[in-house]
Structures are given as C-alpha cells and as structure tokens.
Amino acid sequence: MRSVKEVEKRAATYYRNNYTDWLAGNFMPLPISLHPPKARDVESDGGVAFRSWKNSWEKHWLPVEYVDKRLGLFGIYSVPSRVVIDSPATAARLAGRTRDWERTVSLLDRLTTGLAEDSSRAILAHKASAWAGWSDMTADQFIAVVQWLRGHDTSDYYQRELPIMGVDTKWLETHAGLVSAIAGRPNFKPRPIMVEIKSLDPALPIAGDLRHLSTDVEDLSGVPLGFDKVVIVENYTTFIALPELPRTLAVYGGGFSVTERIDFIGGGYPTWYWSDLDSAGFAMLASVRAHLPQVHSILMDTDTVLSHFPFAVEESQSTTVNIHMLTADERATYELLRERANGSCLRIEQERIGFTWAVDKLRTACVGDTPR
DSSP states (O other): OOOHHHHHHHHHHHHHHHHHHHHTTOOOOEEEEOOOOOHHHHHTTTTHHHHHHHHHHHSSSSOOEEEEEEOGGGOEEEEEEEEEEOSHHHHHHHHTOHHHHHHHHHHHHHHHHHHTOTHHHHHHHHTGGGTTTOOHHHHHHHHHHHHHHHHSOGGGSOGGGOOOTTOOHHHHHHTHHHHHHHHOOOOOOOOOOEEEEEESOTTOOSBTTBSEEEEEGGGOSSSOTTOOEEEEESOHHHHHTOOOOTTEEEEEOOGGGGGGSOGGGOSSSOEEEEOOBSHHHHHHHHHHHHHOTTOEEOSOSHHHHHHTGGGOEEOSSOOOOOGGGSOHHHHHHHHHHHHTOSSSOEEBOGGGSOHHHHHHHHHHHHSSSSOO
16 A cells, blocks of 8 residues: 555655656656555454555545455455646645745746747756756846847957846856856957066066066067076966076966967077976976977976975876977986876975075076077
C-alpha cells in the first residue's frame, strides 16, 4: 500500500526534475499506482493497517481512483487504486511547492512580457534555475539590460557604461549566461592593455620628468628614446626594487598576459626576461621568446637553482612548457627542477632569490650592449 507521504515524495522528485519543461508548456500527466492490498495483507492484522491507509486517502484532497476488490473474509471493498498528477499545479501542491510554482510562473510571465519576444519564453523556461529566485527588481533590471543590448552596438561601449540603475559589471558577470542566451553575447569595448614601465637609469626619464609610469600599451610606438636595453620582470615587488642600470628600461610582465604587453619592444633591443624558477616561469619564457626571439633569460639558470635550493617548494600544479623554445642551458635548469622534485616540478619564487645575488647578475648582464 503506497502511503500519502510516499506519493508526496514521488511528486517532489517529479517536480524537481521536470518543472522547467512545464514552464515551457510541456506537461505529461503522471499516474501513480497506490498498490492496493491483497487479501492476505489485510487479514494479517485484522484490517487495521488497511483501514488506516484507506482512511488517509479518503481524507486527502487529491482525487483518487477506486477499484472493487475481494479482501478474503472481509468481503468486497472499494479500494484506492491510483492517483494521477494531472497538472503542474497538482504536482507543486503535492510536493509542497505551490508558492514556488506560482512565483516562478508569475516571474516568467513578467520576463516574457517585458522582453516582448515569444522565442524568449522557451529559453527562459529551460534556464529557470538561473532566474527563479529573482526579485521583481532583478527581473526588471534584466529586461532593461536585454532591451538596451538589442538597441545598441556594444562594441562602442565599455561594460561599465550600461545606463541601467543598479546594473554594474558584477551584475552583468553574474547573469552573463542568461543575458547571452536571450540577447546574444555582448561584445563590449575591451579594456585597454596597460603596461607598467620604469627607467632604471636615474639620468634618463621616460617622458618629461617621469621615470615610472603605467600606460596603455597602444600609446607606446616603441621603446622610449635613450634606452638601449630592456629587462622584463614577472614579480611586482622585484620590479619596483630593481637596481640602477644604465640606459635600461624595466617592464612589469604580470603573468601569462605578458605577451600582450611587449610588442612595443620590437626586435632591435637586447632584452632579458626574469620569472620564477618553475614550470610556469619557463612556460612564460617560451611565450616571450616566441614574440621576441632575441630575449635572454636571467636568474633562471642552474647556478641560481643550486644556490637557492633550500627555498624550493613543490608546485601544486604544473604548467606545460614548450621546451623547443628554450635554450640548452634553460632546458637543463628546467630538467633539474623536475628531477629534484618529489612530484612534477620544484618552484623557487623570485622573492626567494637573494637580492644581492640578483643585483650582481643583472649588473653583470646589462653592463655591455648585448646579453651575455
């Protein structure tokens, strides 16, 4: 005998798995057998459990189909046979989700009416998990965003320029999937690629009296006048502490996006690159060399590894390195880090390199006109 609680649990599963289809107008009634008892089931306890079960269904609000059955010594009874979940509202009520269902339907109507596009209803219905918990304010913001996107060429605007109250970049990032599904992926004007550069020569400013500045990389047509060497450094605290070096321009690399910041350097300048001694550092070196074939690594050598080995730690996650873009000495250093690791590779961060050691290496390399 299937109890009321068991049917309600089945309805809850049915609701959870199918309510988005129902919002789209696709509902299939679900008949549920109540497993009427056999004569021996009723006789086993003198009909106590049967009468309690029958009474629970007779009092229930859900329409019940009955069937006449002979129950042994008890004779013929009209017995609850099955129920049918005949609508989303019925399923929601059985599952204890009536308020949720009504709110979701109301919100879907609000969205589709505001968007004024029939095709949006099916998309929204199947993505209900993304918006079902919205407030009316969020729904109205979504409508306003979609309407604005449909009426404007987003490539003329930065994402921050959306003129909708309460909608900022975080709002759009949070709801990007649903916005794209309804209005297409917006192609906002990309934020400028900024590059931070610093003169390591006290007598040689970059522009005017400035020796240290951050600028849109597109504003740089090349290495500023007067500089004949370039040092690219990945770690920012190391970058700002670099020693004085004649006619040398320092560039902050900033991770794997370094290649977006170095095209202004060109091929005519001796260039050094310094990153962490780990797989990521050598992967970035390989990427830099693909853009600037003349680049030489510095402080990414075997002597530096062996001198600072006590400061090595295991990488938590390794990066694939294009070893074909490394020199023989660089490959040897990278392989040493891998051979000495318990896992895939060791890491010695730039900050762990003795500053006196680093300064001596930099000054030795940059004194001449060509990398050593």
